[in-house]
Amino acid sequence: MNYSFDFVPIWRNFDTLLYGLGIGLSLAALSILIGVVIGGVVAFGLVSKNKPTAWIAGLYVSFIRNIPILLVIFFMFFALPQLGIRFSKITSFVAALSIYAGANLAEVFRGGLQAIPKGMTEAGMAVGLRPMQIRLSIIIPLMLRSTLPSMGNAFISLFKDTSLAAAIAVPELTYYARKINVESFRIIETWIVTSLLYVAATFTIASLLRLFEARLAIKR
Amino acid sequence: MDLSAFFVELANVWPRLLQGSIATVTVSFQAIAYGSVFGSLLGLMIFYGRMPARICGWIYLDFIRGTPVLVLMLASFYIVPLAGLGLSATGAGILALSAFCSAHVAEVFRGGLAAVPPGQAEAAKSVGLTFPKILFYVLLPQVLRQALPAWINAAVEIVKASSLLAVISVPELLLTTQQIVSRNFMNAEFYLVCGLIYFAINLTLSKFGKLVEKRLAF
Amino acid sequence: MNSILEISGLRKSYGPLEVIKGVDLAMKPGEVVSIIGSSGSGKTTLLRCINLLEEFQGGDIRIDGQLIGYKTSNGKRVALPERERAKNRALTGMAFQQFNLFPHMTALGNVTLGLRKTRGMAKDEAVAVAEKWLERVGMSQRKNHYPIQLSGGQQQRVAIARAIAMNPKLMLFDEVTSALDPELVNEVLNVIQDLANDGMTMLLVTHEMRFAYQVSSKVIFMEHGVIAEEGDPKEMFHNPKSQRLAEFLGKSKFQ
Ligand SMILES: Nc1ncnc2c1ncn2[C@@H]1O[C@H](COP(=O)(O)OP(=O)(O)OP(=O)(O)O)[C@@H](O)[C@H]1O
Ligand SMILES: [Mg+2]
Numbered sequence: 231m232n233y234s235f236d237f238v239p240i241w242r243n244f245d246t247l248l249y250g251l252g253i254g255l256s257l258a259a260l261s262i263l264i265g266v267v268i269g270g271v272v273a274f275g276l277v278s279k280n281k282p283t284a285w286i287a288g289l290y291v292s293f294i295r296n297i298p299i300l301l302v303i304f305f306m307f308f309a310l311p312q313l314g315i316r317f318s319k320i321t322s323f324v325a326a327l328s329i330y331a332g333a334n335l336a337e338v339f340r341g342g343l344q345a346i347p348k349g350m351t352e353a354g355m356a357v358g359l360r361p362m363q364i365r366l367s368i369i370i371p372l373m374l375r376s377t378l379p380s381m382g383n384a385f386i387s388l389f390k391d392t393s394l395a396a397a398i399a400v401p402e403l404t405y406y407a408r409k410i411n412v413e414s415f416r417i418i419e420t421w422i423v424t425s426l427l428y429v430a431a432t433f434t435i436a437s438l439l440r441l442f443e444a445r446l447a448i449k450r
Numbered sequence: 451m452d453l454s455a456f457f458v459e460l461a462n463v464w465p466r467l468l469q470g471s472i473a474t475v476t477v478s479f480q481a482i483a484y485g486s487v488f489g490s491l492l493g494l495m496i497f498y499g500r501m502p503a504r505i506c507g508w509i510y511l512d513f514i515r516g517t518p519v520l521v522l523m524l525a526s527f528y529i530v531p532l533a534g535l536g537l538s539a540t541g542a543g544i545l546a547l548s549a550f551c552s553a554h555v556a557e558v559f560r561g562g563l564a565a566v567p568p569g570q571a572e573a574a575k576s577v578g579l580t581f582p583k584i585l586f587y588v589l590l591p592q593v594l595r596q597a598l599p600a601w602i603n604a605a606v607e608i609v610k611a612s613s614l615l616a617v618i619s620v621p622e623l624l625l626t627t628q629q630i631v632s633r634n635f636m637n638a639e640f641y642l643v644c645g646l647i648y649f650a651i652n653l654t655l656s657k658f659g660k661l662v663e664k665r666l667a668f
Numbered sequence: 669m670n671s672i673l674e675i676s677g678l679r680k681s682y683g684p685l686e687v688i689k690g691v692d693l694a695m696k697p698g699e700v701v702s703i704i705g706s707s708g709s710g711k712t713t714l715l716r717c718i719n720l721l722e723e724f725q726g727g728d729i730r731i732d733g734q735l736i737g738y739k740t741s742n743g744k745r746v747a748l749p750e751r752e753r754a755k756n757r758a759l760t761g762m763a764f765q766q767f768n769l770f771p772h773m774t775a776l777g778n779v780t781l782g783l784r785k786t787r788g789m790a791k792d793e794a795v796a797v798a799e800k801w802l803e804r805v806g807m808s809q810r811k812n813h814y815p816i817q818l819s820g821g822q823q824q825r826v827a828i829a830r831a832i833a834m835n836p837k838l839m840l841f842d843e844v845t846s847a848l849d850p851e852l853v854n855e856v857l858n859v860i861q862d863l864a865n866d867g868m869t870m871l872l873v874t875h876e877m878r879f880a881y882q883v884s885s886k887v888i889f890m891e892h893g894v895i896a897e898e899g900d901p902k903e904m905f906h907n908p909k910s911q912r913l914a915e916f917l918g919k920s921k922f923q
Contacts, residue, residue, distance in 0.1 A: 296652040297645045298613035309637035349768035352721050357782030357834055358758025371772045393518035421525035429516035
């Protein structure tokens with residue numbers, strides 16, 4: 231294989247790639263925020279004593295977790311407009327990511343909820359707190375704290391999933407990479423630089439999260 | 451939504467959906483098989499190898515796990531023809547999925563090896579077994595049993611990730627569905643059907659895993 | 669001469685298993701009552717019913733004259749709404765065997781939570797009250813520590829401060845020293861003794877026979893969900909009337 235490397239066309243477009251990376255990070259950040267809310271609500275559904283609630287929550291979680299995220303994206307982007315629900319491209323993409331993250335986080339939070347000793351609720355009851363107060367002041371903070379590492383992982387995988395935005399032509403890193411690839415024909419260079427950008431970003435996020443966790447751990 | 455029209459259409463296109471499903475299962479199966487073999491070897495290398503080998507293993511793992519599968523797939527799709535390996539788009543897709551799978555499996559395998567108490571290998575050594583025999587008769591059975599749930603999870607991830615072959619125009623289940631809805635415009639209905647098929651495939655996989663797990667319990 | 673606690677005909681079952689089979693008990697202000705008895709006799713369950721951590725199927729519990737947990741309407745016994753029950757619970761303070769401190773809050777945060785959310789105190793007021801009680805249990809030095817930074821005995825003292833800061837009519841202690849290392853038991857017992865001397869009304873389940881003997885104005889011996897024997901500690905420990913109590917005391921090596 232005689233292929234002469236030439237990174238110049240990539241460097242020329244490097245700012246575009248970085249811009250794409252920024253878009254990906256923003257989409258992931260927005261989606262994880264919404265996903266945490268969905269996941270939190272659904273997790274309480276999963277552990278609910280009310281049978282239909284638990285069943286519906288369980289169905290949502292196991293269905294979404296067993297289908298490809300790209301299918302969810304296509305559904306939001308192509309199927310919902312047909313049903314008369316119209317969003318912008320970006321909104322439907324963020325919605326798809328949030329729904330997907332919500333299902334995964336619900337499972338994570340359920341584990342967190344079940345790991346909270348019954349004594350925590352009882353101690354709250356013993357000082358006269360009402361159920362909603364117990365949930366807000368005791369259960370939810372404990373749940374979020376114990377699942378922080380998993381939330382970090384969810385964020386990283388969500389960030390990688392933002393590459394799928396390229397499939398519905400939302401411009402982000404992968405979309406621009408493909409464009410540069412086609413325009414410059416510097417194939418190997420494009421994909422090496424693109425993956426390195428993703429790897430560097432995920433690595434940085436992971437390190438920052440670990441630092442953040444360590445900080446919190448001391449405070450406990 | 452017109453239900454009767456939907457069923458008429460479903461009757462029309464089900465052979466194609468079946469074909470797409472078979473493609474999805476075949477592609478996933480191959481990727482899981484290759485990925486598991488390579489991933490296990492990689493796991494062994496990371497656990498038992500010398501420092502340079504370990505470092506290479508970790509770099510490979512971090513690289514693959516840090517890159518989105520779609521990027522792996524596009525890279526494989528565009529780069530493989532340059533290498534002149536004569537792989538089809540499907541081949542390029544399977545290659546990318548296998549790489550993704552191998553990283554998952556290597557991590558699972560390494561974790562499994564780490565979880566076997568050191569006393570096990572020592573006990574085997576003390577009755578005079580050589581390393582390959584220790585590995586084969588003592589460690590691997592324990593690793594496999596312990597790592598099975600995580601391995602099944604990895605397999606489910608691969609089935610889901612196989613949908614990305616749609617992006618490089620391999621007619622698996624998702625692309626087939628896209629082709630179907632682009633003609634009949636029944637987007638919601640058929641994407642839902644497509645989801646149900648993936649759901650069924652993965653549920654079967656998980657149930658199968660549970661079954662094997664029970665069998666292997668000792 | 670009104671009672672702080674008045675239990676009559678209390679019955680409680682877990683499914684088909686009846687574990688409290690008709691308990692009557694009255695406590696006057698300032699009284700300290702210890703409950704002893706073998707494992708499974710229903711001591712914890714009794715305390716949990718009084719704190720409304722459990723449902724009970726029969727009988728009444730009154731705290732300072734107020735009927736708690738249930739009411740009778742049209743001749744039917746109905747559970748009070750959760751809001752009311754939360755208020756009822758704040759009438760009694762509970763200290764648990766496993767402390768149950770909230771790990772995400774400091775000692776001070778643990779004590780102020782109920783003051784602010786249940787009693788509706790402003791932050792400054794809650795902090796002032798909490799500091800006073802942390803001082804009382806000898807924990808003011810560590811008020812900004814998180815539970816994992818505290819020893820078991822220290823955690824239990826904070827838990828006691830948390831309960832008592834609510835200004836309950838009655839304090840309930842459920843084997844508060846049995847999860848502690850032996851050398852930490854006394855620091856907690858001293859706090860309880862101190863509160864008793866101060867006139868706090870207390871009902872405590874304990875396996876520390878010597879402590880029960882010295883702190884209590886009355887001792888109750890429970891067997892199979894009923895009160896088998898009760899009376900003055902000296903009387904009970906030195907001249908047990910029933911064979912069962914004598915055996916139990918023999919086993920607990922009280923002399
Ligand atoms: N949540 C529960 N569900 C079913 N049965 C229970 C439950 N909690 C307690 N019991 C049963 O109720 C009975 C009384 O238990 P309780 O905890 O009140 O005993 P105890 O006197 O506090 O014993 P110990 O000295 O061991 O703490 C026991 O037979 C116990 O098995
Ligand atoms: Mg008990």
